[in-house]
Amino acid sequence: MPEESAPVISRTIDARGSFCPGPLMELIRNIREAQPGDVIAVLSADAGSRTDIPRWVEKAGHRMVGVFPRDGYDEIVVETLH
């Protein structure tokens, strides 16, 4: 998905100081408190997050908006569906 069409981010989790599975656990903690339609961005410098988070999002039935490489980290954007 082109980045320009990404939805508006409602919350950003800066997990760049955290190691796997920290960023995923932070996302899960936030999703527990989120409303359907909320868009959450996780900033992670841990390469494992690039695969772990999309796999979890698929299993949990949310929507992966995308994994966007930034300067030394990834911005992983997820839309909460339920």
Next chain:
Amino acid sequence: MQRIIILGGGVGGTLVANLLARKLHAEIDRGRVAVTVVDATGDHVYQPGFMYIAMGAEREQSLRRAERGLLDRRVELVVGDIVRIDESRRAVELGEGTRLIYDYLVVATGSRILPEAIAHFNEEAHHFYTPDAARRLRRALDAFTGGRIVIGIAGMPYKCPPAPLEVAFLIDSELRDRHLRDRTEMHFCSPIGRVFTIESVSEMATPVFVEKGIEVHTFFNVDEIDPEQKLVRSLEGEELPYDLLILVPPHKGAQCVIDSGLAPSSGWLPTDRETLQVKTAPDAPDGTKAPRFPNVYALGDATDLPLSKAGSTAHFEAPVVAERIAAQVRGVEPEATAGTYTGKVMCFFEIGGGKATVLQFDYNHPPRPPKPNRFWHLGKIVFNKTYWHTVPKGRV
């Protein structure tokens, strides 16, 4: 007089105190330095043994000793509840209004369990993180005659990462011995995408689950327990019925470090991975380091370091803290190697059937567990039995 206060009389606190007493004995004897341990109960508890109470191989009495008896005679012990740390005044407030002033502070306040954070946990789920809970699980296992056992992890991080896997493997072995295994379905639930956080350990353990016929459910984050239907539901939408439910409860750091503004709501203290000094804030996203409190250290479960919450971590961190504080007291630089924590951890890992393996790793070297065998199982038993004479006294 320079005052060193150590909060917590667990593995980390006790070992730091004894190592400091050894390094600074002359200064302590001359009245120039005082080392004080503050502990809520005055008892030292060997928590790794709780799992063995549940497995019917240990008694609580063997896991508890008076902290005073483990401390060097040069170390003072104060029994009291820690209410608050006032870093700006370098003071620790205890219950009943006592204030202790420090020049150096070591926070070794460990972690605590919060089963009540999940509705119906206490009535429905078993665990092995207290002696009472472990005995209750033992009774449930004794009464078990077959059915569905669900073992899972209801929060990360938690104490002793291999423990829930070990419990699954040991229960499998027990049920085989009792000829109940063919009447039992076993399920293991992991909150992440594999059975263990460290990939190499997961690669070792996954085939063991397959071999033992324990069904693995990854990305299973416990959302609710339904006591009427006897179901545990995950955030990911999976439902597992159970006859016996065993869950690692959610964990947090000590309330006093949250109340003191030193740790976020998780209770894990932002800690420098090499010096073990407590940070005034997490490091900035661009890598800029936040200031460290020069005189406040944390170790063991209390830190936010990405390492096992286990006595072993505290065991290998304690000499670093002792080296750094002793150097500061003497006004010299700490010895570079002894004063730098490399992330070293070593722990045993039971596989069941009288076999175990060992996990040894540091920040830069992931564990490469050897093939499980009887030697490492015996190693764990010997380590547990000799603990009182070795680790707290700094003999290993």
